[in-house]
Amino acid sequence: MGSSDIVDFIPLIGFGLLLTVLTAFLWYVCKPRNHHSLRSVAILVLGDIGRSPRMMYHAQSFAENGFVTDIVGYRGSDLTPALERLPRVQARYLPEPPIIVKFLPFVVAAPIKIIHQVVSILLVLLVYIEKPPEFLVVQNPPSIPSLALVQLVGRIRGSKVIIDWHNLGYSILALKVGEKHPFVRIYKWFEATFGYSAYAHLFVTHAMRDHLVKEWDLQGHKVVLHDRPPRHFHRSSAQETHELFRKIQPLIASQKGLSDFLPKYSAPYSTPFTHTTREKSTLSPTISRAVASSALHSHRAIVSSQPNTPPAEGLPNYTEIRAPVLRPDRPALLVSSTSWTPDEDFSILLEALGMYESRARELEATGGSPLPKLLAIVTGKGPMKKKYMEEVGFLQRSWKWVRCISLWLEAEDYPTLLGAADLGVSLHSSSSGLDLPMKVVDMFGCGLPVCALNFSCLDELVKHGKNGVVFNDASELAEQLEASG
Template sequence: MQYHALSLANQVFPFPSLSIFLFYPSNFMICYLVVRFFILCIPSNALQALLEVDIVAYGGSEPHGALLANPSIHLYIMKQWPTARQSLPRILILLLKPLVQFFTLLWFLCIKVPSPDIFIVQNPPSVPTLVAVKWASWLRNSSFVVDWHNFGYTLLGLSLGRNSHFVSLYKWFEKHYGKMADASLCVTRAMQHELAQNWGINATVLYDQPPDFFHPASLEERHKLFCRLNKELCQPLGFRDCVSNGTSLIGSHGQNETLFTNEVGPDIYLKRNRPALVVSSTSWTPDEDFGILLEAAVMYDRRVAAILGEDDSLDEDVVWKEISDGKQCLYPRLLFIITGKGPEKEKYEAKIKRLKLKRVAFRTMWLSAEDYPLLLGSADLGVCLHTSSSGLDLPMKVVDMFGCGLPVCAVSYSCIKELVRVDKNGILFSSSSELADELVMLFKGFPDECDALKILKNGALETSSSTRWATEWEEHAKPLINKARL
């Protein structure tokens, strides 16, 4: 017995996920994924899935090395929508771009890739993806399964407004072709309820899980990562800051010292006076208000100064000299590393450069698919600013953070508690002031006496070890896929 499945996906995270490698590609790279499953009967009568994968993608970020090295995964690169055509009137782009994508997809789905028995389509994008794949399933006599990660019309509504006629038309296509699926998966119980009540679609919940290369980093892995990133870590966005001041000699005498670690002979240890490392991943788009994080950073800086009784007129040079001289403080410096690419990055970098902060610094960078999980596994806290366009999806970035045992502060919205267990593996916030309060509370006594942060860290590690993609797939997805095939 054998069958094939095709999965199309868009905008998940900065590299393909290999436990989902059969299923979900990465953010910043629009991928159309063809997955062919070969089900083999083995002596114990159990079923084992072996996968043959064709990825048709727009060129973008380099995929994870494990994906490139896998002989069962084959990459096809499509041409990007030409940037020169962005100067066309917006209405023409809204009409022409989907048409070009539609016929390009049909070419790949009906001619270039092997004929599948089942098409699994990750939504969004909805137009023209759902239409193209449904037509291809008719032409190739295949079953059609939709994996609902969000609603495309709500994403389009962020830029055009919910009352736009294009948004209404987009929703009609999404709902009409979504109801034509032979089976459906979705990422939250809230979305499952919405699909059942208002779309007439019965979906099975399949929670995202991190691939195995997301894990807590060892001391050696941390040290090697910080050595590779040393130049970027020591280079301030502005003139100088609490991290760059006094660190010019770090790493200049071999690769034995970084901002966070020191190597002495065979031993590596974390510096006691290191900054606390906070990581946030973003696509720098309007659905993530990065101003919240900048305001929280300013508030943390001022609140710590007030708690310590510092005069507002105290120059940051005085604080930085005390730090470089090794003075211990109840509250640490914070280094925010913001990863990702996107349209609003330069705007926020300009805002960061104008900030005058004593105990907070920012770095923006783009990491390789191999280094990004190591950064999450080396950090002290993750911050998620994702606000769902529909209020019904969950941020994959938090899933990856939990895979690395990293506790999270996340923006609160309707269904986020399906992922973040408050005071167990993370905390929620609704404003910059609440986030600032949480930073002050969590990092008090850092690095050894921050008990609240340690509790969240233990909860994130427990979340990391409790469920992985293979388990979620076997329990929820594979039975549905088998049923749809039959």
């Protein structure tokens, strides 16, 4: 047999090897197994796990009720501390596509990314999680390819599929490319086909449940689970506010335009929002030492100088530092969390802040009751952040009463910021008109007054004039900002 004959057999040999590997893989995943592991669940998040609070809360609830819990998704933001502490929870991170894919043309890179994603998910759900889970929970959207994959895995491993309907994926795509685009029709067909049947469907609103049952005739148990804030969310004390702004002081200091806007402060005794009151000692050295020794049993922190050590030149000799209190000259603090996507119109807040600035200048000029300075802190990441923050930077060059900055906080600091704020603003409008903003739930949990942009099913969460106020445009929001000031 000549060398040319061997070359002719190479494709056949390669195909044979590929067929062998594929057969071995299918035998492994489809071979008879023991019954699925009772009291176990795998939760699939096709995104950054740390930026999916509802799914993390699901994982926490399962684990606290005795379920062995695997949460599958991409690495990024930190998990909530409460979730990380639970011994029954294991985060299984999906690998990112090879770096070289970023440099390939889109028509080549897109199929590679999809294939990589499908293979990665199947490996985790079929191989790395050795015992078949009793339940398989998937977040929707995104729908492609996750809905099809969990249906496949559910059939192979005998797991009960639960779909958590956060929103409708095709409606989000329609915001980007238009409702009549063929991709939107394909996406809607995919979502309806693979989301039609499941062991159970969870919904964030009654409106979404009613719509999907009517339009797609969903099969399986149907349960509405309104989001609830975590148990540890609460109104922040002055001490907690003080510690937070001490911690994020470098982030605040790095923001342009704040040095002449915020009141002067000196760490660690003061922040732009809090300060400690200090009293000069009138006690004898003996009494000072006695009081200092009992400091652990007091609600105040005592700092005692050694009796024979003279105070540093030019500094007062303080021996008692009281707990932090809120500063009377602090600016009003507004917080808004956004994903910087088209279904959250940041221009509404920006326009309202401009109106607040104009009104504050008008009152200053006419001698009316002045409005407080207003600092708006916007948290979150997303594709439109750079565009809007550049616009903010341009506008506030001429602003005197208002500043707006963007921060990304650790998960443990976010509720403290909400609890320290004076007002929360939600710009969520919902691409489908059927979901509710989780950020408002978090704000309620922290005792924060809320202004929310109105849309069709918002009244399932925010009752105007009862637990918050609703606005329809920038002028209404500006009026609410002024009234809260």
